[in-house]
Amino acid sequence: MINFAKKNNMFSQGQLVFAGLFAVSFIALMVYSYAKDKKTHDTFYKKTYIVLLCFILFIAILFAIKTFLKH
Template sequence: MFSNGQLIFGTIFFICFVIVIIYSYRKDIALHKKYYKGSLFVLIGFLAFIGLLFLIKQYLKH
């Protein structure tokens, strides 16, 4: 399916990408805390809404 060279390139690319993402996040962590303070509640609300839709679907299915 993939050649050895493609697998090696993909692995190295993935490792480098993760390292750059972690470095960028650590560098901007102070800005994240300042500007995205309430984002956790938005995530929780979104997940609760999706869960509620799932429960409604299951209830109406029976």
């Protein structure tokens, strides 16, 4: 029988604290950097959603080809 109550910690408490602090500070720095460069982004990166839509469409086409040619 498998004992599901057994607790296996992969990381120590110090490692988890470090990972949490790192994630929070990294996200805060990214938000600050984006806010600082927002004017530049608005000027040079207009209509970038088109690239994202094309990428998603490309992946969907590859998936459809894989599905139809599977048989």
